[in-house]
Amino acid sequence: MMNMSPLDPQNTRREFLQQLAAATTATMSMSAPRLFADEKFVQPKPTADACILLWMGGGMAAPETFDPKRYQPFEKGALVKNILSTFPAIPTAVDGVKICQGLERIAKVMDRATLIRSAVQPDLGNILHSRHQYHWHTGYVPPQTVAAPHLGAWMSRVLGPRNAVMPAFINVGQRLEGVGEQEELKAFTTAGFFGNEFGPMNLPYPEDAAQSVRPPKGMEPGRFANRQKLFRALVDKNPHREFMSDHQQESLLRSMENAHRLISSKERTAFDLALEPKESFDKYNTGRFGQGCLLARRLVENGARFVEVTTEYVPFLHWDTHASGHDTVAGMHKQMDAPIAQLVLDLEARGLLDRTLVIIASEFSRDAMIEGIPGSNARDQATAPSETLQEAKHYGLHRHWTGGTSVVMFGGGMKRGFVYGATADERPLVAVKNPVSVADLHATIFTAMGISPKTAFDVERRPFYATEDGKGRAVREVFARG
């Protein structure tokens, strides 16, 4: 850790200025986008310095998690149209606010949360995970004529790293090779037109994260340091050095220095879950997602700016419950309940929750009956029957639902114990109060982080905005201080 609190606003600001200077030099190349000079905007005062996005990839059903509706237990012959939730509701630390059974630990920390129950997504014809995930992560519906940057890349580009050695955008838990729709996943897991400098450091396996910031396997620290010394000596002695004293060479050397600095830094220990005390590790260890939450905490403690931790999107697995929805979701509850609650408590105990925005979100919700929204022409993706229940595998919410989704936000300047928006109590479970679009949700997140939703960059001489057309508007009501 640095010798100052990484979340101290004063220091953050000073650091920010330094980083900005560094970032400016890093993007000197002619092709790099610059802030769009024509657009006038004022960067808001941030209420959070770090952001952790807990991504429920595959479509987390709101009625099975944070927006319980009338409970229908499994009964052979039960009418599918009566199924709204397959889990009973349980009380939370907030009076009158209930969430689903299976999330008991999270229920206890809901007094630290703002719960948005009225997030909505567009229909997009075929409701596809990859397109909606692209939309959710970039704010833009694919296809786009330029590669749109991921939310994390915006933070990396505009805010820079919070600690100079720590990559600003870290992506935990999603494999990008060897899984279905990998190309579609790669398309938005990118800094897009900002360039790789602002792209994600991908850590698909939290338990192996340490390896990404360690010398190559089999190379002991002494040899690693020696190799670096040799590299630098050869650079110094290079007879052509003066004839190549251009910014390309300098940026190349600077990047090599940065990389080496991280690999030899104290902060790299943040990546090493083996260094976490066993008792604490066990609290998180519900699998890769739980370990990812622990990793996110360690990274944020050490100055990470934006960390996404995913339950991982793999077609037909995890939240992508096209069959046996109830049983699968029960498993997902087990994976998420303890680590998310623990993450919130740990951040709080370390005094970090106030300035760290923790978000639970998904590309859309699910419903037992309706694909899309009422009147949608989207092709039904589920094979489950829509009349009576016969088998357990048909018990669950198997259809893609875009009419009302839950988003939970802890800390980072959000209100505590607060519910915003609501969905109908009877089908269709559409948002009936204060619907929040993807653009407005992003505007809220960006505003909390000190980025105006109107922030624009010049791409091919056109403005490209943090939220689509600069039109996202932060939901003021969820901020603790108006």
Added chain:
Amino acid sequence: MANCFRLAFALLLTLGAIHAGAAPLDFAHQIVPVLREHCAECHTGDKKKGGLSMNTRADLLAGGENGKVVIAGDSAKSKLIAAITSKDAEKQMPPKGARLSPEKVALLRGWIDAGLPWDEGFAFKKAGYEPPLRPRRPVLPPAVAGRTNAVDRILDAHLAQHKSPRPAPIDDGTFARRAHLDLVGLLPEPVALEKFLADKSADKRARLVRELLANNTAYAEHWLTFWNDLLRNDYSGTGFITGGRKQITGWLYRALVENKTYDQFARELIAYTPESEGFAAGIRWRGDVSAGATPEIQFAQSVGQSFLGINLKCASCHDSFIDRWKLEESFGLAAIYATGKLELHRCDKPLGKTAKAGWLFPELGEVNATAPQPERLKQLAALMTHPENGRFTRTIVNRFWHRLMGRGIVHPTDAMQTEPWSHDLLDYLAVHLADNQFDLKKTLELIATSAAYQSRAQVLGRDADERGYFYAGPRAKRLTAEQFVDAVWQVTGTAPTRFDAQVVRGKVSTQTVSEMKLAARWIWSHADAGNAKAGETLVAQKKFTLASAPVRAGAVAAADNSFILYINGTRAAAGDNWENPEAIPLESRLKAGANEIVLVAKNGGAGPNPAGVIFEARIQLADGTVVTIATDASWQSTQSQPDAKGKFKVEPADWQAAVEVPNSALWNARVGKQLAMQLAQAATATQPMVRAALMKNDFFMRALGRPHREQIVSVRPSELTTLEAIDLNNGQILATRLEQGAARILAKQWPSSDALATWLYHFALSRTPTAAEMSLAREILGEQPTSQGLQDLLWAVMMQPEFQLVR
């Protein structure tokens, strides 16, 4: 009457006399300041929000997307007045900032009513640069100091005019490395380099350039990267999973190997064939897409960007604010490709108007909007490659100049509406290409043999180009991901043996061809194949097991009259000309264990006529065994038809042995030699090192800047980023290559560590190490080089900016 008078009087008081003939309105001092203060930000210079520009009187009168905004002489009917006086926040102008004072409104009213007087020649900003369309042949200045290359004649004059010195020449080693990397994407091999350095002849550099360009395979496999980026072709990526995208790899690879002339190249991409269709077809996304991203609009955008350096992305949604292209023009280009009615949309909202097929430069001719689509595409292809379309040639020579010299003559290279820093140079290169029958290699040769190309790279400060660009020699270029990976594979000898691109590589000797004997027989479903019905189909299947994955595999197929070949559930090849069989690469289609081939052949003609199909594959396994799979009576045939992947929904119950066609000899006499040659090519041709450009994008190349190719990316990032550097520092892919490479290199006998270090410097940097470098190398290698020492030296050399740049 009294009222009228009072109004006139009031005007006189506030404005001075406008209407009265005695004191005419002062446009420059009264009107211009108002327009400048309240309108200029969005409607002058290159800004024209809502399509409205006020640069000139004509622009203002022309109006914007919603029609006219001023009617000269009638302020009451002029929308401009309505907008500046409106109280509706949605409609009012200017949308933000202070409202116009009543005095100013009155001024503008009076001005419009007076007929919009405008000072002659006044414009808020000079009209944007409009590049010339037609080609122009510049007069070449006299050669200076024996520098006769046309590029030098132009540049030497340019430098003299700017009183700038001529950049210093580079030595032979630097030249050899630069030319190799630029033209074929590889490092010069140490032996070839030594030979080149030892050569004393005066023309050796020009000869090297020509030799490199004549290496068709190396040339093709280097420039494949450039074209894959520019035509957004790849071997994996978004869209392939749902069949929404088609590769053009086979077509592109052959076009490069054969050096297809660029006009023909473009014509085949626009008026596409089944093989080159993927470029025009773009990416079809499942679900709804915005009207500015349909395949038709993608076609317009791709054609505009790739061939003309025109960005139609703005104009796909609304009239462009930044250049002259209009929504109707984008949709017109799109409508050439559209097979149905294409409705105009502005910002995704239908305008109730059908787009009329039309091309961007009607001064060269037009597309017949009522002709069928294939005909329209042919007409577009002809217009694109029209001898008078200088934009087409300028765009590509500018891209090539950028690749070789590090910066475009027009820059950025996708913004061809920008003024070039040298008209003469751009125009000359363009006519030179046309003069040489659109042979792109001739452009490369012209540039690479110039003294300008062979000069020292410009030393750039941090503030480079802040005051505009001034030519001062070539600029260092960063190795592309593919060049870097190839270079690592070259030095370490660790290139893979299999590759992903479905192409046939390499050369085959005549002896191999003459020794190639086909085992395959022509087959059909019944013995009376000589009188098969027209349209009759044979569905044949062969299942077999391979002990290991093949290291090399290729096949040939032909059918009278057409066939489709499926391998393991993927369509692998098709053909409809039995006299011209083609080599089919199979390495990446086959696998260890069970494999399945399905061959669907169809007889043509009008009445009964001979039918037959032949297929043969040679599959080489790791242990050297060669497995032959050839059509004969061991194949099974069925009446069932497979699906688009060559799979049967229901396993056919009617399998029966295929029949060897009795009159095989007839066909073999006509096409047997070609079959043998193509099979030899596909299965045995000796291959140069596998190149990174033939591999699917992987983690490492992505990290080094190889794009996702969902959009056209014509210029890669020029800088190494920290995340990339982390991979270079500790990535397992590179570390493994270095480890394997060190073992391979040490297996040779090295007389001394110095000899090894010298070899490495020759290979990696095309030069001898200095004494200081040698002593560092000696230190790490020791007396007896160790694997670890060598790995670390390899790494430290490959991380040098000198290695990672083409300097």
